[in-house]
Amino acid sequence: CEPERCWSLLVWTLVTREASVGGSASISCKYIRNQNQRFFCRGDQPNICVRDGVRVSSKNRINGRFSLTDKTSAGVFTVNISNLRAEDSGKYWCAEEHSGTEDEKEKKYVFKIILYDTGTSTASLLDAMGKSHFFS
Template identity: 40%
Template sequence: MMLDVLLLFSRICTAVVGGASQTITGYIGERVDIRCSYDYGYESNSKYFCKGECIYGNRIIMVKSGSPAKDERFSLTDDTTARVFTVTITDLRTEDEGQYWCAVKRSITDVYSEILLLVMLGSFVIIIITAEALVLLLIAVPLIIVAVQMRKKNKGLLSSATVVFNPVIYDQIKDTGRFCNPEDRDTETTVFYSCVS
């Protein structure tokens, strides 16, 4: 009797995995369709798409048949003739990447198929990044050219303004600056100085 209870309990906690794991690649901002096939006889059973471990009692169900999804980017359609339900995710984001499970609800144990979703940069995103880089380059090059020309111009002004040290003029500036009186200035020599109060 105890063995029968243990066997029944192990059947309830064990997921039946239908088929090998699939790896699906999608691109940021685009849509991806994930096709989940199921066996004959499950056409009328409820289907759902679960994220993460999908453990009984702690399932993160992204979308299930007959109900609107919590995240409107997810939708589920069931083709009972082909025995395939399709989960569509629109506007893919990097956080959508990860492990998912296609699941068919059964009375005792649900049937699961593992899906690994990879989300990559799409061609549209690469084009935008390339365009932004070109715009920055078009702005930066003229600025660099102007900066180099300004530096050359300023360097030319500084080199032409070089003055040879003259001790006589230095003494005059030193003496005149001490008194800071405009009448004491030498009128024949042009001297620029300032007085600090």
């Protein structure tokens, strides 16, 4: 990755929630540093997601049905998706932009979220958190 701009992933456990199509879903994502820009984006791979699929960020908090609120004291940002649609299905990522040494980069968090349609009236939300990866 570029020395000044990298993304890392850290995945932990699986958490499943359900929301109705037409309803809303909220996804909370942890981050390390308040000064770093945070993103919520969609894409199969996080490097493509951050480049082409950003839905909302700490600099652009509202984008159509997607909105981001930030609780800096807790180090958590929450993304709300309103009026859920079947076409909202896919992989979503929470990302934190950062710079620094490789040791510092390993301390950053990103959460992978998969939203998929389970029928005509329900969508399931799966947060997956796991091991660390770097993408530029």
